Amino acid sequence: MPADAPSAGLSSGPDGTDVARAATVVSSLFDDPVNLSNVEKFRAIFSQISQGVLVKNLESEFLFCNESLARNLGIAAPDIAGKTDFDFFPRALAEHYRADDQRVIHSGERIEIEEPFIAEGRNRWIRTTKAPWRLPSGEIAGVVVVLSDITERKEAEQDLARKSWALKALSDGNKAMIYSDSEQSLVDGVCQAIVADGIYPLAWIGWKEHDAGQTVSIAAAAGPAIGYNEGLQISWGDNSLGHGPSGTAIRTGQIVLENDFDQSAAFHPWIKRAKSFHLGSSVAIPVRIEGNIAGVLTVYASVARTFSQSAIALFEEMASNIGYGIASRRTRNAYEQAITEQVLQAQKLEKALRDALMAISSTLEHRDPYTVGHEKSVADIAVRIGRHLGWDEHRLQGLYFAGIVHDLGKIQIPVEILTKPVKLTAAEYALIKTHPETGYEILKNIDFPWPIAEIVRQHHEYLDGSGYPRGLSGSQILEEARILTVADIFDSMSSARPYRAALGKDVAIDEIRRLSGTRLDSAVVDALLSVV
Numbered sequence: 001m002p003a004d005a006p007s008a009g010l011s012s013g014p015d016g017t018d019v020a021r022a023a024t025v026v027s028s029l030f031d032d033p034v035n036l037s038n039v040e041k042f043r044a045i046f047s048q049i050s051q052g053v054l055v056k057n058l059e060s061e062f063l064f065c066n067e068s069l070a071r072n073l074g075i076a077a078p079d080i081a082g083k084t085d086f087d088f089f090p091r092a093l094a095e096h097y098r099a100d101d102q103r104v105i106h107s108g109e110r111i112e113i114e115e116p117f118i119a120e121g122r123n124r125w126i127r128t129t130k131a132p133w134r135l136p137s138g139e140i141a142g143v144v145v146v147l148s149d150i151t152e153r154k155e156a157e158q159d160l161a162r163k164s165w166a167l168k169a170l171s172d173g174n175k176a177m178i179y180s181d182s183e184q185s186l187v188d189g190v191c192q193a194i195v196a197d198g199i200y201p202l203a204w205i206g207w208k209e210h211d212a213g214q215t216v217s218i219a220a221a222a223g224p225a226i227g228y229n230e231g232l233q234i235s236w237g238d239n240s241l242g243h244g245p246s247g248t249a250i251r252t253g254q255i256v257l258e259n260d261f262d263q264s265a266a267f268h269p270w271i272k273r274a275k276s277f278h279l280g281s282s283v284a285i286p287v288r289i290e291g292n293i294a295g296v297l298t299v300y301a302s303v304a305r306t307f308s309q310s311a312i313a314l315f316e317e318m319a320s321n322i323g324y325g326i327a328s329r330r331t332r333n334a335y336e337q338a339i340t341e342q343v344l345q346a347q348k349l350e351k352a353l354r355d356a357l358m359a360i361s362s363t364l365e366h367r368d369p370y371t372v373g374h375e376k377s378v379a380d381i382a383v384r385i386g387r388h389l390g391w392d393e394h395r396l397q398g399l400y401f402a403g404i405v406h407d408l409g410k411i412q413i414p415v416e417i418l419t420k421p422v423k424l425t426a427a428e429y430a431l432i433k434t435h436p437e438t439g440y441e442i443l444k445n446i447d448f449p450w451p452i453a454e455i456v457r458q459h460h461e462y463l464d465g466s467g468y469p470r471g472l473s474g475s476q477i478l479e480e481a482r483i484l485t486v487a488d489i490f491d492s493m494s495s496a497r498p499y500r501a502a503l504g505k506d507v508a509i510d511e512i513r514r515l516s517g518t519r520l521d522s523a524v525v526d527a528l529l530s531v532v
Helices: 017-029 039-046 067-073 091-107 151-179 183-195 245-252 268-276 309-328 332-367 374-388 393-404 408-412 426-432 435-443 452-458 479-494 505-515 522-531
Strands: 052-057 062-065 111-119 122-134 140-149 202-208 216-222 256-258 281-289 292-301
Touching (some): 052 067, 091 111, 151 332, 151 408, 183 202, 183 216, 245 281, 292 309, 374 393, 374 522, 435 452, 479 505, 505 522
Antiparallel strands (some): 052 062, 256 281, 281 292
């Protein structure tokens, strides 16, 4: 798909109505799949939208497409006829696209898929919606395809997932350091923390031995590729088995990044074993205990060139914590100091999570200057309401974080709609109303200690069932979402928007009073009136 934001004219929404509309338009233009005399009329209708629109026949051959898709494929729209996916994409991807076409043609049902795509030479993510193209007789003549670019949302999801994994891995590793009852349970816990989310297939910790072969003995390991360690021979000495990443890290005291096993002569003794377990790269970090190198933490990835500097820094901190935790168990004073360090680390993790969510919120503010400070203001008001209602600090913290990202789903709304200085059209407003569900999709797989994704999803629901996106009512709506709804209305009405000046706090309070007990929770409204 093109790099510019999707227009509101034809967006592949959750209900698929737009692609169904496209199929209807195509059917009205072409009542004979062989007669293509109305191609120019087709292109004129779909030329002004940024989504790609493509029509294929029963054999998945391209009949015609709009200019947006032709531009992405690097071909003139009139030249598309007779081409297939195999002319533009790798064979495996083309076969996958063709199989989906045939599924639609044979079932007569619409499908919607999120999948990879190549646009203008770049790897992208798209939401592909396919619907049958029927002739007036009802016979299926082919398939209509509408493609919407979701790369920005996917990248936001991945970035947030990476941050969440790093925080969780470090937190779980530190918990192992504090709560483990032995050195063995400590190193076991750290390895489990690294591989828990499936990003890395293997992590192990080994100690250097002072035997004749200067061997490395594996003390703990975890991950689906743990079988790699069975019978593994590694040395930290200057010998044939000592120049791999783990041995070199121990011998030199330096972090060793092996970016590509296939290209490494030093890794040759283990390359066959690594391939059998689908391992492509590794990083080895020396573990120091009371200043002396005692062993190594080695983490593996499935493909080459995987480890970022931030990931290496995380592993370095974990290796440092391993050495510190082991040393802490050797004297009571050191152990008590470790508890203090854990408290400080917990505060750092909380700050890191807060900073990560604030960074996401800031991204939205850069796209819409009229809402600068809105997320934080809503979060602050929500916390004041919750505190007035007697909530504990842990619950208030979750409420604050939900407020900070409550409009995260607007990241997929085109900027020109967010900043439009006049009233939105029905189609544009319908697109705006998708943002709670989009925010939920981005956040739902993040392992927060609070139901943040569901709170975000519900912050436009009303007690009488008239809200969106799911029309929840009464007790179906979380208390946190009820508070966010009131705080959001108050701040939005009190502030200026592109299409109107600020209405002021008095007008906002009057409107909230009017809705109290019907759409809005009366206890929450009373709390708001007490704190603003």
